[in-house]
Amino acid sequence: MKLIAIIKKEYREIVKKKSFIISTILTPLLMAAFMFLPVMLMKMGKGEKIIQVADYSGFIYEKLLQSEKTPSTAKTAPGGRKADFNRDYVDKNTRAEGSKLKFKKIATAGLAAEELLKQNIQAIRDKKIDGFLLIPQSIKKDRKLFYYSGNISDFETNKYIQATIRTVVSRQILIEKQINPEIVNEATRNIEFETIKVKKEGTAKSSAGIEYMMSLFMLAILFSILMGYGQLIMRGVLEEKNSRIIEILISSTDTQHIFYGKIIGIGLAGLTQVAIWFLFGMALVGKFSMGLDSGILNFLTLEIGLYFIIFFLLGFFMYAILFSIVGAAVNTDQEAQQFAAPISYLLIIPFVMGIMVTQSPNSSVAVISSFIPLFTPTLMFMRITVSPPPLLQILSSIFMSLVFISFLAWLGAKIFRVGILMYGKKPSLKEILRWIRYK
Amino acid sequence: MNEQALSLNGLVKDFDGKRAVDQISFTARKGEILGLLGPNGAGKTTTIRMIMNIIAPDQGSIEIMGRPFSDKMKDNIGYLPEERGLYRKMKIMDVLVFLGELKGLKANMIRERSRRLLQQFDLDQYEQKKVEELSKGMAQKLQIIATILHEPELLILDEPFSGLDPLNIELVTRILLEKKKEGVAIILSTHLMEYAEKIVDSVVMINQGRKVLDGKLTELKAQYGKKFIRIEYEGDGAFMSGLDYVKGYKDYGREMEIELIDLADKNRLLKELSARVSLNAFQLTEPSLQHIFIRKVNEGVAA
Numbered sequence: 001m002k003l004i005a006i007i008k009k010e011y012r013e014i015v016k017k018k019s020f021i022i023s024t025i026l027t028p029l030l031m032a033a034f035m036f037l038p039v040m041l042m043k044m045g046k047g048e049k050i051i052q053v054a055d056y057s058g059f060i061y062e063k064l065l066q067s068e069k070t071p072s073t074a075k076t077a078p079g080g081r082k083a084d085f086n087r088d089y090v091d092k093n094t095r096a097e098g099s100k101l102k103f104k105k106i107a108t109a110g111l112a113a114e115e116l117l118k119q120n121i122q123a124i125r126d127k128k129i130d131g132f133l134l135i136p137q138s139i140k141k142d143r144k145l146f147y148y149s150g151n152i153s154d155f156e157t158n159k160y161i162q163a164t165i166r167t168v169v170s171r172q173i174l175i176e177k178q179i180n181p182e183i184v185n186e187a188t189r190n191i192e193f194e195t196i197k198v199k200k201e202g203t204a205k206s207s208a209g210i211e212y213m214m215s216l217f218m219l220a221i222l223f224s225i226l227m228g229y230g231q232l233i234m235r236g237v238l239e240e241k242n243s244r245i246i247e248i249l250i251s252s253t254d255t256q257h258i259f260y261g262k263i264i265g266i267g268l269a270g271l272t273q274v275a276i277w278f279l280f281g282m283a284l285v286g287k288f289s290m291g292l293d294s295g296i297l298n299f300l301t302l303e304i305g306l307y308f309i310i311f312f313l314l315g316f317f318m319y320a321i322l323f324s325i326v327g328a329a330v331n332t333d334q335e336a337q338q339f340a341a342p343i344s345y346l347l348i349i350p351f352v353m354g355i356m357v358t359q360s361p362n363s364s365v366a367v368i369s370s371f372i373p374l375f376t377p378t379l380m381f382m383r384i385t386v387s388p389p390p391l392l393q394i395l396s397s398i399f400m401s402l403v404f405i406s407f408l409a410w411l412g413a414k415i416f417r418v419g420i421l422m423y424g425k426k427p428s429l430k431e432i433l434r435w436i437r438y439k
Numbered sequence: 440m441n442e443q444a445l446s447l448n449g450l451v452k453d454f455d456g457k458r459a460v461d462q463i464s465f466t467a468r469k470g471e472i473l474g475l476l477g478p479n480g481a482g483k484t485t486t487i488r489m490i491m492n493i494i495a496p497d498q499g500s501i502e503i504m505g506r507p508f509s510d511k512m513k514d515n516i517g518y519l520p521e522e523r524g525l526y527r528k529m530k531i532m533d534v535l536v537f538l539g540e541l542k543g544l545k546a547n548m549i550r551e552r553s554r555r556l557l558q559q560f561d562l563d564q565y566e567q568k569k570v571e572e573l574s575k576g577m578a579q580k581l582q583i584i585a586t587i588l589h590e591p592e593l594l595i596l597d598e599p600f601s602g603l604d605p606l607n608i609e610l611v612t613r614i615l616l617e618k619k620k621e622g623v624a625i626i627l628s629t630h631l632m633e634y635a636e637k638i639v640d641s642v643v644m645i646n647q648g649r650k651v652l653d654g655k656l657t658e659l660k661a662q663y664g665k666k667f668i669r670i671e672y673e674g675d676g677a678f679m680s681g682l683d684y685v686k687g688y689k690d691y692g693r694e695m696e697i698e699l700i701d702l703a704d705k706n707r708l709l710k711e712l713s714a715r716v717s718l719n720a721f722q723l724t725e726p727s728l729q730h731i732f733i734r735k736v737n738e739g740v741a742a
Contacts, residue, residue: 005540013529243524248585251491251518252541254510421493 002253003261010265014232015272023228024273027221028280048100049157051131051149052123054108054116057139063168064103101157103133117148124150133161139169212358215385218308219354222378223347226315229270230323230343234336236262237327237420246420255417260409263320267313274312278305307384307394314401315377319343321405321412325432328419335426350378361387371397373404411436442469443505444593444624445490450499452485459485461648462499467624469592472615474639474656475628476732482648483628484521487597490626491518503593514543517586521597521628525582527571531562534570535585542589549588556584560610575602583611587618594618594625600634612638632728644732651735660725668697668705669724674716682711689730696730 014020055061106116113134120132131149139145145165147158174181240246249258282305326339350369357366361383370379370389380397383389418435419427427435445467452460460482467473475483489496492508503512525534532553539549557563560580570578579602587594594615600608615638619625629635635642642659644652652659676690679697684704688697699705705723712718726734 001543002541005537008540009533009537012533013526239526243526244520244522245524245526247488247491247493247520248518248538249541250493251516252513252538421488 003257006249006253006257006261007265007268010236010262011269013236014266014269020269020273024276028277028284031217031221031277031281032284048102049130049154050102050104051133051161052106052120052129053103053133053135054106054113054120055135056108056113056137057135058137059172060135060139060165060168061103061105064164065105101160104129121148124148131157135165139165140173143169212386215358215382216354218304218385219351219378219382222308222312222315222381223351225270225274225312226319226347226377227344229266229316230319231340233262233266233320234323234327234340235333236266237324237416238330238333238336241328241420241423242331250420255420256413259324259413259416263317263324267316267320270316271309271313274309278309281305304385307381310398311377311381314398314405317405318374318377318401318408319347321408322346325412325415325419328416329422329427329432331423331426346374347378350375350382353379354382357382358386362389367393371400373401376401443467444469444503445626446502447486447490448500448502450486450489450496450501452482452489452494452497458648460489460496463645463648463650464499465643465650465653467593467626469624470619470622471640472619472625472627472638474635474642474728475626475645476630476632476635476642476728477645478630481630481645483630483645484597486645487518487595487626487628490595491516514589515591515593517589517591517594519582519586519594519596519599523579523582523602525570525578525585528569530567530569531557531573531581532566534581535588538585539588544589552588553584556588559614560584576604576607579603580607580611583614587614592623594623595628596625597628598630599627600629600631608634632732636728642728644735646732646736652731656728659731663726663731665723665725666698666702667724667726667730668699668708669720669722670695670697670712670718671720672712672716672718676716678711678715682708684708696724696727698726698730 053061053064106120108116113136117132117134120129123129124132127150130151131147134146134148136142136144136146143166145162147161152158170184171181174184240249246258322343323340326336326343330336330339353366353369353375356363357370357379360366366379366383367389369375370383371393372379376397380389380394384394388394414436415432419432422435443466447464447466450460450463451458463482463486465473475486477483485494488494490501490503492513501508503516506512526537529537532550535553536546536549539553540546544552554563554566557566560583562577562580562584565573565577570581573581583596583599586596596615599611599615603611615625615627627635627639636656639656641655642652643650671694673693676695679685679688679690679695684700684707686698686700688695697708699708709721712721
């Protein structure tokens with residue numbers, strides 16, 4: 001009964017916090033932004049760009065204009081960015097979906113390139129035009145082209161102009177040499193490189209990059225939750241210790257009730273938050289699955305969600321106990337930060353190793369370290385996301401974590417019992433270990 | 440009404456080789472206020488923590504209502520720790536409900552009782568405010584409410600008056616007297632002897648971990664008899680140190696407590712005083728608790 005009162009109080013205290021509400025709402029929004037933004041940005045476009053073209057070669061501008069009129073919807077296909085000489089003018093694959101380009105021809109007859117350049121640079125500075133494309137007469141020979149713009153880091157536009165003109169020039173040369181472009185096209189066709197992930201049931205097309213990103217992303221979420229709630233517990237315990245309210249609690253109920261009630265209460269709050277995110281994510285994926293990269297969709301399965309919750313809980317209890325011991329042992333916030341640092345390193349180590357684990361999830365280092373209980377919640381979870389290990393390994397790592405947690409809880413309750421009533425100087429590690437033997 | 444509520448038997452507690460509490464024994468009875476007195480660091484708080492089972496004694500035993508301590512008893516004790524604090528971010532009513540539930544009460548009953556007590560303590564308009572919005576004195580009163588909320592039979596209050604203004608001291612005193620009348624055993628730990636003197640029925644004085652005095656207040660004072668003279672005066676009292684028939688005196692500036700070697704010299708003293716200072720009061724009295732305490736401590740040192 002008293003245990004429930006403590007759980008209830010801890011739970012309510014967290015859930016009513018503004019920071020809880022904000023992070024509950026904000027995190028999925030950030031997550032959504034992370035998943036949808038690249039796709040949306042490509043779709044929304046960046047507005048129209050006006051580019052003046054001085055075409056001294058005489059044959060390129062017309063082709064450019066044709067490409068501009070061509071509506072393009074194709075997404076960037078994997079691996080394909082090679083010119084298609086069979087088509088007249090444009091390599092659709094590099095067509096910038098975002099920025100709509102508008103080319104304008106300037107008369108070049110009898111005008112020196114330097115003169116035009118000066119005028120157009122001024123126009124760019126005055127923001128009358130966005131870019132100036134200078135195509136020298138010798139383009140066929142030199143294969144060189146000049147593009148002036150206020151923004152030369154618009155990768156898509158640059159790539160598009162370059163690829164289009166390369167195709168146009170190459171084709172022109174072929175025609176002049178009387179070679180059928182189709183033959184060249186056939187001979188130089190790209191080889192597509194498709195990555196297929198082998199799963200337990202069937203196979204799924206997936207892009208390695210996204211898998212890798214998502215895996216790290218989930219790890220980052222796990223890491224920040226464990227850190228965030230750990231700190232929250234630590235500060236909560238410290239507050240009770242410093243305000244001496246702990247004496248009232250201890251004189252009302254068992255220390256174990258206080259210790260476990262606190263961790264369970266805050267754990268439930270954390271679980272609430274994760275559950276909200278989970279439901280939110282499911283709804284989002286369900287509703288907008290069309291807009292998502294299939295790699296992300298393949299990644300976010302129910303199975304992964306369940307594992308996330310299991311490993312979240314394991315990690316939560318491990319680190320919550322460690323942080324609450326720190327909160328009980330120290331006296332001030334500064335001391336707490338000092339003692340919490342090594343615990344944070346314990347969390348950072350698997351985070352750093354995570355990169356290695358995503359690359360070679362079955363290497364012996366990855367396998368062994370995923371069985372170290374303090375690392376299991378992060379590393380075993382990563383291994384599952386990248387390349388699911390045998391179920392026996394997963395279950396035994398969970399079992400080992402549970403054993404470790406029980407041990408930690410037993411130890412923690414003892415240290416907590418003594419530490420929470422020790423005021424004054426900062427305890428040394430030796431003293432803390434001695435507390436375990438106190439009755 | 441003199442049933443035993445709490446009895447300590449030879450309590451000993453060491454901290455890192457230093458003896459903080461040394462063979463403390465005393466008994467508190469129902470319907471009685473017991474003053475646990477002593478200077479800061481005397482071992483009062485350690486003794487109380489052992490009573491509350493917060494720390495375990497190295498030796499000795501504690502009986503509450505005639506039985507050894509058990510977890511069940513926690514619901515029957517109200518404890519106000521020396522250094523106070525409550526959850527700053529929680530609302531007043533939520534704090535009371537939480538602490539009440541920890542004492543095994545049902546939420547509805549807590550709310551009902553809390554409203555009554557908040558009104559009694561003039562805090563009713565703060566029911567939905569957060570603890571951090573309260574002044575220090577108000578927070579103190581709130582904590583006293585939390586201590587008596589579950590209507591315990593044994594109240595242990597560690598420095599309950601510190602931080603309270605005179606009006607609130609009176610209020611708390613009144614409540615304590617009410618509780619006493621209801622038959623509650625009250626242990627009042629304080630180093631402020633002037634306050635204690637006014638309300639305690641019996642006294643346990645400790646110094647450096649040892650009990651130096653134990654008994655009913657009236658009996659203790661009778662022991663020393665009316666051998667003391669209390670004066671109120673205006674002027675310079677420094678000449679007192681030169682009078683050879685004065686055993687000791689305590690000069691408070693406008694008041695003085697004087698002990699004579701032989702009480703027969705009181706008229707001589709009066710004469711001397713009338714000549715040297717402007718005298719407002721001259722009274723034969725019992726020694727103050729503070730005086731007794733200092734005497735006892737000095738005796739201990741001498742022995």
